Amino acid sequence: MVTLATMAALTALTADAAAKQPRPAPPTEATAPRDAGEPIMAIVSIKTQQVTFYDADGWILRAPVSTGTTGRETPAGVFAVLEKDVDHHSSLYDDAWMPNMQRITWNGIALHGGPLPGYAASHGCVRMPYGFAEKLFDKTRIGMRVIISPNDAAPVEFSHPALFVPNAAAVAAAPARAETLAREAAEATQTADETKKVAATAARETASLTASLRKLGGLKTRADAELAYAEKALAAAKTDQARARAGDLKQKAAAKAAEAATQLDAARADAASKPDAAAAKDAAKAAATRKTDAAKAANEAKLALEPVSVYISRATQKLYVRRNTHKPWADGGEVFDATIEVPVTIRNPDRPIGTHVFTAMARNDPGLRWSVVTIDNGDDAKDALDRITIPQDVLDRIAPTAAPRSSIIISDEPLSSETNYRTEFVAVLNNQPQGGFVTRRPTVDVPVASGNSWGDDGFGFFFRRNPDPPAGNARRRGGQYDRQVQQGWW
Numbered sequence: 369m370v371t372l373a374t375m376a377a378l379t380a381l382t383a384d385a386a387a388k389q390p391r392p393a394p395p396t397e398a399t400a401p402r403d404a405g406e407p408i409m410a411i412v413s414i415k416t417q418q419v420t421f422y423d424a425d426g427w428i429l430r431a432p433v434s435t436g437t438t439g440r441e442t443p444a445g446v447f448a449v450l451e452k453d454v455d456h457h458s459s460l461y462d463d464a465w466m467p468n469m470q471r472i473t474w475n476g477i478a479l480h481g482g483p484l485p486g487y488a489a490s491h492g493c494v495r496m497p498y499g500f501a502e503k504l505f506d507k508t509r510i511g512m513r514v515i516i517s518p519n520d521a522a523p524v525e526f527s528h529p530a531l532f533v534p535n536a537a538a539v540a541a542a543p544a545r546a547e548t549l550a551r552e553a554a555e556a557t558q559t560a561d562e563t564k565k566v567a568a569t570a571a572r573e574t575a576s577l578t579a580s581l582r583k584l585g586g587l588k589t590r591a592d593a594e595l596a597y598a599e600k601a602l603a604a605a606k607t608d609q610a611r612a613r614a615g616d617l618k619q620k621a622a623a624k625a626a627e628a629a630t631q632l633d634a635a636r637a638d639a640a641s642k643p644d645a646a647a648a649k650d651a652a653k654a655a656a657t658r659k660t661d662a663a664k665a666a667n668e669a670k671l672a673l674e675p676v677s678v679y680i681s682r683a684t685q686k687l688y689v690r691r692n693t694h695k696p697w698a699d700g701g702e703v704f705d706a707t708i709e710v711p712v713t714i715r716n717p718d719r720p721i722g723t724h725v726f727t728a729m730a731r732n733d734p735g736l737r738w739s740v741v742t743i744d745n746g747d748d749a750k751d752a753l754d755r756i757t758i759p760q761d762v763l764d765r766i767a768p769t770a771a772p773r774s775s776i777i778i779s780d781e782p783l784s785s786e787t788n789y790r791t792e793f794v795a796v797l798n799n800q801p802q803g804g805f806v807t808r809r810p811t812v813d814v815p816v817a818s819g820n821s822w823g824d825d826g827f828g829f830f831f832r833r834n835p836d837p838p839a840g841n842a843r844r845r846g847g848q849y850d851r852q853v854q855q856g857w858w
Contacts, residue, residue, distance in 0.1 A: 397431040397500050404428035407504075408773055409513040409727060410479070411741065412494050413520045414444060417487065419479070419496060421504070422523055424730040424737075424772065429504060434484045434495040435516075436804035442492050443805035444743065445784070445796035446725060446777055447472035447514040448677075449479075451701040454505060456480065466493070468501040471701070472514050473786045473794055475808040479514070492804020510702050511675070511692045511792055513775060515725055515741055518800050523727065523739035530753045531726060531776065532676075533735040538768035546669040553659075553666035560652070560659035567645070567652035574645035581635050588628035595621040667693075668765075671705055675728070675773035676766045679793045680712055680756055682721050683782040687712040687758065689766060690792050701790040708765070713757040721755060722746025723779040723797065728772050736770060744780070744797050752778050 405423035412419045414435050421429040435442035449470050456469035458476070466480040481502065482495030489495075494516070496504070515521065598618035605611040671691045679688045689708035696702055714721070723744035728736040740749040747755065756778060779795055786794040796802055 397497055398429075400426065400428045402428075407508050407512055408729060409515060409523070409725075409741075410508075411521055411523075412442070412479075412514070412516045414442060414488070414516065415519045419494065420522070421507075427522075429500070431497050431500040432484055432486075434482065434486075434490050435488045436490050436492040437488050438801075438803070440491045440804035440807065441488075441801035442490070442494055442516060443477065443796040443802040444516050444518045444800040445781070445794070446723070446743075446779070447477075447516065447794055448792035449508055449510055449512045449514060450474065450791055452505065452508070452510070453700075467498065468505040470505070470508060473784075473805070474701075474788070474790060475786060475805070477805060477808075490804070492808070510694075511773075513725065513727065513773075515743060517741075517743040518797070519743075521741050521743050523729075523741050524749075526726065526738050526740040526749060528726075528738075528750060528753045530756065530758065531736070531738050532728070532763075532767040532770035532774060534770045535768040536735075539771075542669070542672050542769045546666070546673055549662070549666040549669045553662040556655070556659045556662035560655040563648075563652045563655040567648040570645045570648040577635065577638065581632070584628065584632040584635050588625065588632050591621065591625035591628040595625045597621070667705075672769040673771070675771045675775070677774065677792055678758075678766070678776045679783060679795065680714075680758075680776070680778045681782050681795075682714055682717060682778075682780045685711060685714060685717060687762065688783065688793070689762065692792070697790055703789055704792055706789075708762060710759055710762060712759065715755040715757075720746040720780050721752045721778060722748075723781065723795075724749045724752050724777070726753075726776040726778075728770065728774040730772050736772065736774070744799070746780060 402425070405425065405428070407421040407428065408423055410419055410421045412433060412435065417433050417435060419431055419433045420427050449472060451469075451471040453469045453471075454467070456466040456478075458464040458466055466478065466482065469478045469480040471478045477492055477494075479494045479496060479501070481498040481500070482490065482493070484495060484497060595618065598614060598621040602611065602614035602618050605614045671693070674691045674694075677690045679690070680686075681688075687708075687710050688706065690704045690706050693703045693705050722742060723746070725741045725743070726749070727739050727741070729739050730737050742749055746752065777793060777795070781795045781798060784794040784796050796805060
């Protein structure tokens with residue numbers, strides 16, 4: 369019979385044996401033994417609590433991290449750097465210091481320096497070693513891809529006919545074309561402004577002349593009536609005295625009528641010499657149309673110089689395209705263009721396709737050298753691309769000048785509601801815990817942008833300011849974490 373004392377002794381022996389077992393060494397900070405280029409992507413492994421940064425030739429920086437704890441898990445999915453702040457403080461968690469912060473969502477998920485206890489311990493952010501975060505801060509750019517994977521993942525060399533193949537002639541001509549169209553857009557803007565001023569002046573002058581002509585016409589009518597009355601009075605006069613009075617009245621009335629006629633004729637001549645208000649208005653409308661068309665062409669030519677990101681969602685059966693405009697936003701970050709959103713054909717749309725991130729790592733002789741990172745099960749990367757038919761008109765617009773850092777993301781997931789005017793793409797894996805994501809307030813109370821909702825400047829729909837700033841977007845200054853916490857772990 370096994371007594372309670374025997375069970376306690378066995379438990380103690382088991383615990384003692386487990387304590388003596390060697391534990392796996394925590395990941396350490398490392399740098400690739402070669403000259404590193406600019407990071408193209410970062411991959412965070414929640415399983416191994418590690419982040420790895422990659423340039424065009426492979427991994428360049430690696431360090432341990434601390435992701436979200438149970439109930440506030442860091443969301444797995446696809447993100448991009450949206451904003452950088454060297455000395456950021458949280459508005460969610462007691463002004464907590466988040467040095468060298470690189471934001472990946474506007475509701476407060478970011479990479480930043482912080483204490484690393486050796487396990488997941490954050491409120492949803494990805495903490496990196498203080499020194500590592502500081503060294504990394506100036507190496508990254510807005511729009512750098514950040515992939516958070518539930519397991520270990522790494523980019524693998526990949527090729528497929530569906531991936532963008534840029535046209536060498538189009539790539540070479542793109543900078544000059546963008547410069548030419550920008551100049552034409554500026555000239556069209558100047559012409560439209562001048563034409564608008566002419567139309568406004570013509571409208572004011574026409575209104576003034578119309579009023580003047582109306583007044584002079586009334587004066588002439590009254591003068592003619594007075595002359596007619598004087599003539600009748602003269603004809604009816606019976607005495608010399610009456611005829612004299614009537615003749616004097618007629619003479620004055622005739623002079624007044626003649627003066628009124630002269631003024632009216634002069635005003636009519638003046639009006640005839642002025643620009644026609646209707647024609648000026650039509651010219652202003654035509655100039656405004658040319659301005660809009662020229663601005664659109666210039667904007668597209670400028671965007672053609674930027675890496676292009678494509679997101680294809682099996683959930684929505686849509687294809688989305690985004691490029692960074694590099695237009696700064698007053699509340700932080702930069703605006704992303706999202707003028708392309710179209711239906712896409714996916715074969716067997718009811719079957720899972722997985723989540724795959726294809727990235728153009730560098731140029732090569734055929735065009736671009738690609739890699740793929742898969743973070744969610746479904747089809748393998750090749751089969752996933754085989755199931756997609758990208759519309760030819762979209763390919764014609766974006767493929768000829770596709771540049772390194774361009775990407776194609778295929779996923780079962782829809783775009784997160786966090787995707788807005790200041791994000792590239794935010795997509796989270798719904799089969800993974802998202803506690804540190806869903807407990808935060810959404811960024812803005814607007815839907816994901818569509819191609820039908822943008823203004824002339826490419827993002828007018830989103831110019832409704834949020835009166836209540838996002839929870840993780842404050843820049844207050846205050847207390848900080850004690851660096852000694854992390855030094856003990858090292």
